[in-house]
Amino acid sequence: EPEVTQTPSHQVTQMGQEVILRCVPISNHLYFYWYRQILGQKVEFLVSFYNNEISEKSEIFDDQFSVERPDGSNFTLKIRSTKLEDSAMYFCASNRGTVSRSGNTIYFGEGSWLTVV
Amino acid sequence: SQQGEEDPQALSIQEGENATMNCSYKTSINNLQWYRQNSGRGLVHLILIRSNEREKHSGRLRVTLDTSKKSSSLLITASRAADTASYFCATDAETDSWGKLQFGAGTQVVVTP
Numbered sequence: 001e002p003e004v005t006q007t008p009s010h011q012v013t014q015m016g017q018e019v020i021l022r023c024v025p026i027s028n029h030l031y032f033y034w035y036r037q038i039l040g041q042k043v044e045f046l047v048s049f050y051n052n053e054i055s056e057k058s059e060i061f062d063d064q065f066s067v068e069r070p071d072g073s074n075f076t077l078k079i080r081s082t083k084l085e086d087s088a089m090y091f092c093a094s095n096r097g098t099v100s101r102s103g104n105t106i107y108f109g110e111g112s113w114l115t116v117v
Numbered sequence: 118s119q120q121g122e123e124d125p126q127a128l129s130i131q132e133g134e135n136a137t138m139n140c141s142y143k144t145s146i147n148n149l150q151w152y153r154q155n156s157g158r159g160l161v162h163l164i165l166i167r168s169n170e171r172e173k174h175s176g177r178l179r180v181t182l183d184t185s186k187k188s189s190s191l192l193i194t195a196s197r198a199a200d201t202a203s204y205f206c207a208t209d210a211e212t213d214s215w216g217k218l219q220f221g222a223g224t225q226v227v228v229t230p
Contacts, residue, residue: 043220056214102167110159
């Protein structure tokens with residue numbers, strides 16, 4: 001079964017450093033997302049991406065964050081200058097976007113644990 | 118507004134028993150999706166129920182949806198130790214953009230052999 005793959009699975013970085021999290025969405029999917037889950041908290045939406053541009057972003061997704069689809073397969077999340085509070089599990093997700101919205105399954109990857117020290 | 122609040126927060130059962138968890142939400146939805154998360158791992162999609170559906174089955178899973186009460190339930194029958202995980206409901210609200218799911222806090226299920 002096709003799946004969303006993410007790298008790295010775990011990254012430790014120093015405060016102020018830049019981090020890039022990588023994702024390969026399911027190949028025929030058109031919509032891509034980043035979510036995050038701070039330890040012990042809910043999964044939160046960060047950003048959606050369609051047709052090579054951001055469709056929507058949450059309040060969390062400030063100027064420190066950016067997303068890119070540099071080629072036909074990868075989808076990246078960059079955090080420019082990490083803060084302690086950016087420590088979280090970051091999930092990439094995708095969906096086909098070609099069926100009716102009510103039947104639209106969102107598939108998530110295994111996540112990337114980011115620890116900022 | 119908060120969507121997808123699960124109840125109970127935690128559930129401990131023995132193998133072979135059924136586990137039921139509930140999810141409530143506040144606004145009109147296109148669908149509601151249930152996910153499982155093993156400790157520190159990814160979100161595994163279990164089942165999607167559309168707003169015009171009332172019940173759906175997948176293997177040992179049964180999901181109901183009551184849009185008049187804005188609630189859903191997930192039943193796992195004949196539970197196994199491998200079902201130990203956190204279970205989340207996530208709503209695709211009509212007023213939100215496509216794929217912007219709102220998650221609840223989850224129900225932590227422990228199944229003991």
